[in-house]
Amino acid sequence: xxxxxxxxxxxxxxxxxxxxxxxxxxxxxxxxxxxxxxxxxxxxxxxxxxxxxxxxxxxxxxxxxxxxxxxxxxxxxxxxxxxxxxxxxxxxxxxxxxxxxxxxxxxxxxxxxxxxxxxxxxxxxxxxxxxxxxxxxxxxxxxxxxxxxxxxxxxxxxxxxxxxxxxxxxxxxxxxxxxxxxxxxxxxxxxxxxxxxxxxxxxxxxxxxxxxxxxxxxxxxxxxxxxxxxxxxxxxxxxxxxxxxxxxxxxxxxxxxxxxxxxxxxxxxxxxxxxxxxxxxxxxxxxxxxxxxxxxxxxxxxxxxxxxxxxxxxxxxxxxxxxxxxxxxxxxxxxxxxxxxxxxxxxxxxxxxxxxxxxxxxxxxxxxxxxxxxxxxxxxxxxxxxxxxxxxxxxxxxxxxxxxxxxxxxxxxxxxxxxxxxxxxxxxxxx
Ligand code: CMC
Numbered sequence: 001x002x003x004x005x006x007x008x009x010x011x012x013x014x015x016x017x018x019x020x021x022x023x024x025x026x027x028x029x030x031x032x033x034x035x036x037x038x039x040x041x042x043x044x045x046x047x048x049x050x051x052x053x054x055x056x057x058x059x060x061x062x063x064x065x066x067x068x069x070x071x072x073x074x075x076x077x078x079x080x081x082x083x084x085x086x087x088x089x090x091x092x093x094x095x096x097x098x099x100x101x102x103x104x105x106x107x108x109x110x111x112x113x114x115x116x117x118x119x120x121x122x123x124x125x126x127x128x129x130x131x132x133x134x135x136x137x138x139x140x141x142x143x144x145x146x147x148x149x150x151x152x153x154x155x156x157x158x159x160x161x162x163x164x165x166x167x168x169x170x171x172x173x174x175x176x177x178x179x180x181x182x183x184x185x186x187x188x189x190x191x192x193x194x195x196x197x198x199x200x201x202x203x204x205x206x207x208x209x210x211x212x213x214x215x216x217x218x219x220x221x222x223x224x225x226x227x228x229x230x231x232x233x234x235x236x237x238x239x240x241x242x243x244x245x246x247x248x249x250x251x252x253x254x255x256x257x258x259x260x261x262x263x264x265x266x267x268x269x270x271x272x273x274x275x276x277x278x279x280x281x282x283x284x285x286x287x288x289x290x291x292x293x294x295x296x297x298x299x300x301x302x303x304x305x306x307x308x309x310x311x312x313x314x315x316x317x318x319x320x321x322x323x324x325x326x327x328x329x330x331x332x333x334x335x336x337x338x339x340x341x342x343x344x345x346x347x348x349x350x351x352x353x354x355x356x357x358x359x360x361x362x363x364x365x366x367x368x369x370x371x372x373x374x375x376x377x378x379x380x381x382x383x384x385x386x387x388x389x390x391x392x393x394x395x396x397x398x399x400x401x402x403x404x405x406x407x408x409x410x411x412x413x414x415x416x417x418x419x420x421x422x423x424x425x426x427x428x429x430x431x
Contacts, residue, residue: 001059003024003025003027004024004025005023005034006024008020008022010022010023010033014042015043015044019041022034045416056239056242057405057407059401061094061231062233063233064232066309066312069314069317070317073090073093073094073230076093078321079320079321085099086223087198087227087230091230094231094394094397095400112166113193114170115171116193117174118174118178119149122142122149122175123178134263135179135180135381135382135385136385136388137263139175139385140263143256144252147251151250151252161403164252165400168251173197173200173201173204174191176388176389177204180205186207189203189205190204191204196219198219199215199219201222202218217332218333222386225322225390226389228369229365229387229389229391230393231393231398232318235267236264236267237261237391242398244258245399246408246410254399258391259388262388262391268384268388270366271306271370271387272381273305274306274370278346281342282338291346292304292346295355304346304361305367306367308362309362316364318365319367323368326340327340329375329376335375337371337374339371339374340371369383369387370383373386
């Protein structure tokens with residue numbers, strides 16, 4: 001990995017002991033103190049709930065500068081990738097470190113096409129979920145169960161990793177589309193190898209109910225949305241995937257866990273929550289003031305969904321791309337979506353309000369993406385599934401990187417214990 005180490009550049013004095021540590025500088029000048037020997041040499045641990053100051057790895061996949069609003073993948077700025085590539089090219093870049101050339105892309109694309117099917121047993125499994133089950137719960141558990149279809153009993157097969165990657169990228173959209181259709185009493189639609197990745201998903205979802213012209217328009221937007229979702233360095237779900245992988249659990253177990261983490265409304269689940277919030281405002285005659293008031297009230301757990309980010313202290317660059325995708329999509333589809341006006345008004349009010357300004361709270365990626373999905377006719381309970389389809393590439397890129405990391409150890413944080421001190425056991429009849 002491309003990092004500079006400065007020997008003995010940091011010093012920590014604690015309890016009469018001095019620990020001298022190396023500092024590390026990454027390619028984009030981000031800095032760290034290497035505290036690997038902290039506990040061994042001082043007896044102290046670093047307490048950092050939420051890991052705001054903790055670097056869990058050295059990674060070469062994605063760089064973020066949250067102060068400047070910069071994101072690049074393997075050196076390529078996200079907005080350039082979104083403007084010029086399709087999702088499969090970006091997925092390849094994330095996982096392989098370079099954009100594919102024509103021959104590599106052809107091979108990658110055909111591997112995905114060849115694995116874009118759901119076998120009969122997988123369809124039977126999907127058919128048995130309750131109709132009311134959330135699509136994220138279906139997706140997480142079906143992905144996990146893929147190990148039952150493709151894994152050896154209890155034995156992780158590192159040598160099959162390439163195939164696991166292909167299967168996950170190929171089958172995730174089909175699982176989502178099949179779940180959508182069968183809950184509505186419709187048949188599974190096999191994928192069409194002549195269509196691109198996003199277009200194939202829309203075809204598998206909507207079949208003949210979507211004209212090829214509209215499907216093409218939507219697919220162009222969807223490719224961009226999948227790209228902006230594709231990776232975001234050590235976010236909650238990616239760290240979960242790395243954490244699960246650190247026990248040498250199989251790929252499907254790690255990705256299933258990542259899907260679970262992404263589902264939460266503070267993470268990828270925010271796109272569903274944003275639309276619910278915007279619809280709530282509409283139903284209450286555009287009452288933006290009460291939503292803003294609630295978001296600022298420290299006694300109310302409500303947050304302005306689609307706002308704020310651990311890393312970004314400025315406008316999320318993904319939100320800028322998402323907004324332009326929404327504008328372009330609505331114009332090309334000829335759809336008038338009043339939620340866009342509500343979202344823009346809400347954004348304007350928040351960005352002029354001292355509460356949000358002083359805390360650097362700006363729209364994040366989830367603020368506008370849901371509007372695009374809604375315009376495509378995707379139901380809101382599937383919005384986080386759409387995020388998952390994109391993020392799958394990033395999870396797999398990090399998993400592959402982690403597997404190759406010479407410093408890889410099981411991830412096992414420590415704690416400060418604050419429960420009862422050791423005490424005598426009291427038998428049941430004496431308690
Ligand atoms: N609405 C109201 N207040 C907020 C919000 C918000 N959306 N976000 C942060 N704050 C406040 C927070 O209460 C705290 O205030 P104070 O300093 O008075 O205690 C301050 O801003 C700093 O926030 P924080 O809680 O320390 O920030 P965090 O880094 O722990 O949390 C977050 C980041 C994304 C979880 C949070 O901003 C949030 O809950 N946002 C809404 C949910 C959301 O949109 N999530 C999608 C994130 S982007 C996509 C992704 O990661 O998948």
